Amino acid sequence: MLRSGCLWLLRRRPPAAGVAVKNFGLRKVASGVSTPGSTSPRALNIFDRDLKRKQKNWAARQPEPMKFDYLREEVGSRIADRVYDITRNFSLALDVGCGRGYIAQHLNKETVGKFFQVDIAENALKNILEMEIPTVSVIADEEFLPFRENTFDLVVSSLSLHWVNDLPRALEQIHYVLKPDGVFIGAMFGGDTLYELRCSLQLAETEREGGFSPHVSPFTAVNDLGHLLGRAGFNTLTVDTDEIQVNYPGMFELMEDLQGMGESNCAWNRKALLHRDTMLAAAAVYREMYRNEDGSVPATYQIYYMIGWKYHDSQARPAERGSATVSFGDLGKINKLMSQEKKSQ
């Protein structure tokens, strides 16, 4: 007979948390002023970064890493689109949490002169994808970027900030290494990601075991993201959300793919075991509650794309109060005003 399967890769087992978590699925943002280079006053320690590094190394060492790359490739290409939308060429760019370099392979040498790839997992950097831009690979944590102030014209980050413990500090670090008039384009998983998996596991665990513990990590809400970027010092923010739905044959395939992507749970409060009864029950619930017509089950990935600029004098600023020369009330007569101007010229 099968032993209870331990689905998530573990190194150390924290004290089991079988208690329901309040505000399930939402991450609380620490408030208070913080200076770059110091941790926030109530710094959160949610994720075991050491374990995350080991998981990413393991995932990168798998025989076919490209099998699980589809999501990252897609988001990487969408970020590259956003980089192209900015009609500027960047001489020095940084990719935070690059994985195998999904963004850089879509960009060309004219847009970006040199690329610094930063990731915590060395195996991912060893398997970096082919690209025409010269790159330098650096092993560093997203929260402790080893670069000087005002170094980069462009910083991109694709789907790695959701494992960062102190997100305000990570964003501040990114702001710090950016040159004035530099831009940060990031993508991270958002609130509704994998809600089907979360709900199925929750229901199944409640029915089978009498309580549930979080199996899907907490994601940032979109309002918090705007505040975080503003607090980090970014200007002219843009946050938009995108939903990618991927269909899987069943829940087990989804979980296997998540593990292959290096997205296994590494929160300190994770439960050490997922009983096979619970897994079976959750798979049945998932299929019944969420399946598509053709029998596959969907998994939703909600991606938040954010763009933030570092302040520079040349950037447009809101005009002074009271400096208006035309009134909004005259908007209806704008044709008349414009023809009057033409006549007077």
Place this chain on the structure above:
Amino acid sequence: MSGNGAVWGRVRGRLRAFPEHLAACGAEAAAYGRCVQASTAPGGRLTKDLCAQEFEALRSCFAAAAKKTLRGGL
């Protein structure tokens, strides 16, 4: 994964057969899923072992499918 990963490989191999066995028990799985889903309707409360009967049916079907593959395969 320590050593040569033999144990882990075996466990994962069994785990990979789960979807197959589950596919053989579609009716029982659907019954269990419906029972749990019904409890999420307004007014319902999900407690431990609310759908124990349906789950037992699913579990025995699953174990039968697993045994069959074990004997049939190899």
